[in-house]
Amino acid sequence: MAAEGKAIDALSQFELAPFLGPIGESVRFSQANAHMLLAVGLITALMIWGTARRAIVPGRMQALAEGAYEFVHDLVVGQVGEEGKRFFPFVFSLFMFVLFGNLLGLLPYAFTFTSHIAITFALAALVFILVTVVAIAIHGWKFLGYFLPEGAPKVLAPLIVLIEIISYLSRPISLAVRLFANMVAGHVMLKVFATFAVMMGSAGLVGLFGAVLPIALNVAMVGFEILVAFLQAYVFAILTCIYIHDAVHLH
């Protein structure tokens, strides 16, 4: 689609379009919303279907559901401690939503909703607000002591508090930008190499041989993108756990 104009058009894949034509247009429902609903539906189906039979020797779906559950459970308990189990449903939903968003985006014709900073920042803001509310609910006014590490010289207190507050406020931004930038970079690279292949292939017999190289690179890239999809969902979840740990233990 991009090779006609002799220009590499790698960004149009991130454009929002109304879902189902005029129906989506009238209620402002884009394909990003549709993919989010699809991800939530798939996660729900996986967990309901996977836990329906409760066999002692798990089948495929049950093993997948239990594996995902135990992975996030160990993550939360390992990072936050036993009292962090209260936050397990939140971290599990977040992890599965990001993971399915990343993986769905790798399918042909699919849309990667985690490549939109509006969505990643909404998730990061949710984490930020939750962590702040939890810290205030547990520790009350002592929460403000978080911004002044004990043992710091009193003369430097205003400076340290200022820097700590900025550092605290920068958390949701780095959380959002990391996921968003990783997904955008991966999909842009895939599209650029695919466009190389199409351009070379249209240049006759020699070009067809030349096109093998970008295609081979793209095959490797898709494998790498699957790794990145898992890794970024994991990083998102583990950073959420670290922030919850800071909020619960406050030091």
Place this chain on the structure above:
Amino acid sequence: MVDERDGGGFAERLRDARARRGLDKPAGTAAKDAPPSGAWGIGFRAGVEVVAALVVGIAVGLLLDRWLGTFPWLFLMFFFAGAAAGILNVFRLFNPRSGRRG
């Protein structure tokens, strides 16, 4: 006497065996393992942390300036505070706060 020694020995042997197998996680060490990633991952994370802190510092400075009408000064101050916070973030990346004290 014999029973007691056997009982203590068994509990000890069981504990040793479980530790060898890694079934009992030693308490307190689990919180330290950071997300695994290669040199690219670490470099990218450090870059994002610095930029995020700088963006927050600049935004807060500009907003306060617009509110108080002191254009360059608070912006400049928060710019440098943001840079310091960015360096603090990168420092925290390698020395997590939770692992340092208790």
